[in-house]
Amino acid sequence: MKHKIVAAVSTIAAMIFIVCITIFGEAEYITRDDLNNTQNRAVMEKIASIVLNDSQRNDEISPNEIVKVDVNYGDFRGTGNKDAVISTDFGPRYTLLSVYEENDGKYNFVGEVGLFGDTDDLRVVYLENKGQDTIFIDEIFNDKIGAFERMDYDKGFIWDKASNGFVNIYSYPVTIRSDWNATWDTPSIITEPSNWERLTQTTKSLLENGDNPIIKSTYHQEYLVSSDNNALNVPLNNTYNLVKERDLERDYYWNDEWLSFIIEEKVENSTGEKVAVLALWSDLPYFLPEYENVDEANDYNDLVKIKRKDGSTAIVNKNTLSDVKEVRKISGNDA
Numbered sequence: 001m002k003h004k005i006v007a008a009v010s011t012i013a014a015m016i017f018i019v020c021i022t023i024f025g026e027a028e029y030i031t032r033d034d035l036n037n038t039q040n041r042a043v044m045e046k047i048a049s050i051v052l053n054d055s056q057r058n059d060e061i062s063p064n065e066i067v068k069v070d071v072n073y074g075d076f077r078g079t080g081n082k083d084a085v086i087s088t089d090f091g092p093r094y095t096l097l098s099v100y101e102e103n104d105g106k107y108n109f110v111g112e113v114g115l116f117g118d119t120d121d122l123r124v125v126y127l128e129n130k131g132q133d134t135i136f137i138d139e140i141f142n143d144k145i146g147a148f149e150r151m152d153y154d155k156g157f158i159w160d161k162a163s164n165g166f167v168n169i170y171s172y173p174v175t176i177r178s179d180w181n182a183t184w185d186t187p188s189i190i191t192e193p194s195n196w197e198r199l200t201q202t203t204k205s206l207l208e209n210g211d212n213p214i215i216k217s218t219y220h221q222e223y224l225v226s227s228d229n230n231a232l233n234v235p236l237n238n239t240y241n242l243v244k245e246r247d248l249e250r251d252y253y254w255n256d257e258w259l260s261f262i263i264e265e266k267v268e269n270s271t272g273e274k275v276a277v278l279a280l281w282s283d284l285p286y287f288l289p290e291y292e293n294v295d296e297a298n299d300y301n302d303l304v305k306i307k308r309k310d311g312s313t314a315i316v317n318k319n320t321l322s323d324v325k326e327v328r329k330i331s332g333n334d335a
Contacts, residue, residue, distance in 0.1 A: 029106040035084060038069040051088050051098050054109035065090045074124035074133030076110075076166075077159045083110060085122070085135050093117040097137065099159075099166070113157050113166045117141060125156070128209045129254065134158045134169065147180035148234055154205070160259060167311070170215065170252065170261045172279060174203035178286075179234045193229035198240055199285045200224070213254040215261050220247050221285035244288050250280075258307060266321035268306070274324060278313065279305040 030050055037043045048066035052058050070087040076099055077083065084107055089095045095116045100107035118140040124133045136156045143149045156170035182195040205217045224240040231239075252261035255276065262276040281303035304318045 029108075030084075030086075030100060031107070032102070032105050035071050035086075035107070038071060044069050047086065048088050048090070051086060051096055055096060055098060055112045057096065057115075061090050061094055067091050070122050072122055072124050072135075074126075074135070076133050076135065077161075078130070078132035085113065085124070087119065087122050087137070089119065095119045097122075097135070099135075111159075111165050114168075116155075120152070125207065126209070127158070127213055127254070129211050129213055129256075130158065132159065135166070136170075138174075147178050149176070149178040151176050154203075156261070158259065167259055169259060172217075172252075173201070173284070174205065174217075176201035176285060194226075194231050194235075196226035196228065196231060196235050196240075197289065198222075198224040198226070199288060201285050213261075215252040217250050217252070218247060219250070219283065219285075221245060221288060223285070223288035246285075246288065248283055250283055260307060262307070265324050266306070267324055268308070268316075269320050269322055273309060275306040275308055275321070277304055277321075278307055280318075281305075281315075 028050075030047055034043050034047055038047070044066045045063045047069055049063035052061065052063060066088060068087075068089040070089070072085050073082045074085065075082055076085070081101065084100045084102070086098050086100060087095060088098070095118065097113035097116060097119075099110040099113060101110050113135055116137070116139045120138045120140060122135075122137045125136050126133050134156055135158075136154065139153045139155055141149075141151045141153070143151075151173045152175035153171055154174045155168065157166045158169050159165070160167045176199065178199045180197060182197055183193075200222045202220050203217055204220075205215055208214045208216060222242055223244040224242050226235040226239045227241060228235040228239040250263070252263060254260075255262050255265075258276040260276060260278065262278060263280065264277050265274055266277055267273065268275045282301040287301060299317075302318050303315055304321070305313060305315050306321070307313050
């Protein structure tokens with residue numbers, strides 16, 4: 001009798017376990033069916049809940065705030081297997097990008113690519129020299145402080161085995177539109193007519209793949225002034241007239257040492273250490289107009305973005321950097 005009771009209790013416990021798995025088990029994993037059904041509201045919230053939990057961001061936002069889920073696939077770790085990169089968009093200025101690996105139809109968390117604001121154009125780009133896929137996405141910034149400005153940054157990421165995580169390999173504004181009223185610079189009460197100005201930038205980029213990949217970018221930049229002197233808000237597009245424009249070409253070279261696309265290497269004078277130059281402020285369109293304060297314009301154009309050996313980035317004056325001097329090895333014949 002005692003053995004029958006124990007057996008009955010074991011059977012009931014097993015049944016309860018099966019029922020719990022049936023009811024709650026699916027909430028623990030993202031499945032292949034989930035990723036094929038990301039338009040379904042219940043599936044969206046399930047994916048959002050799992051992603052937030054895996055990224056330990058449960059206290060930042062609620063799963064029911066999810067707006068959109070995008071999925072793409074690639075061999076991001078060079079294993080020969082296709083992982084899923086999942087973009088979970090929770091509305092204004094909160095998009096989480098994460099990667100999951102498949103195991104028997106269930107997806108397990110690999111790592112977080114990053115937390116972004118508004119995003120667009122999630123895509124997978126294969127790098128031949130690394131033998132693995134990378135992740136690119138556009139991050140959109142809308143600013144209404146000092147000017148009405150929108151900037152679309154193209155950002156790229158690669159899996160780094162050394163750090164066991166995703167690292168940024170490219171980040172640059174490919175689209176810029178900035179509107180401002182020059183009368184805002186007047187410290188006194190504005191009584192003069194409106195003077196709306198606009199700066200724009202569009203970009204055409206091409207990846208030349210191979211053993212030494214290069215991102216070749218051509219930037220078209222324009223400075224325009226509106227003929228509408230009465231507008232209190234940003235005038236209509238057809239009121240703007242072109243004043244000045246330029247086309248600029250810039251190449252970004254892949255560098256294994258920096259695990260990034262860079263413009264060139266320099267030496268930071270304060271440390272004597274090599275740094276990678278990632279961006280030049282003089283490439284941006286903000287000083288296409290001719291400003292009265294020439295020194296301010298020159299100071300701005302002298303700024304560059306660098307990456308240091310520890311992975312940190314900084315904006316410094318180019319005068320704090322020097323050219324890299326090649327050290328020639330002395331052979332026995334030269335001695």
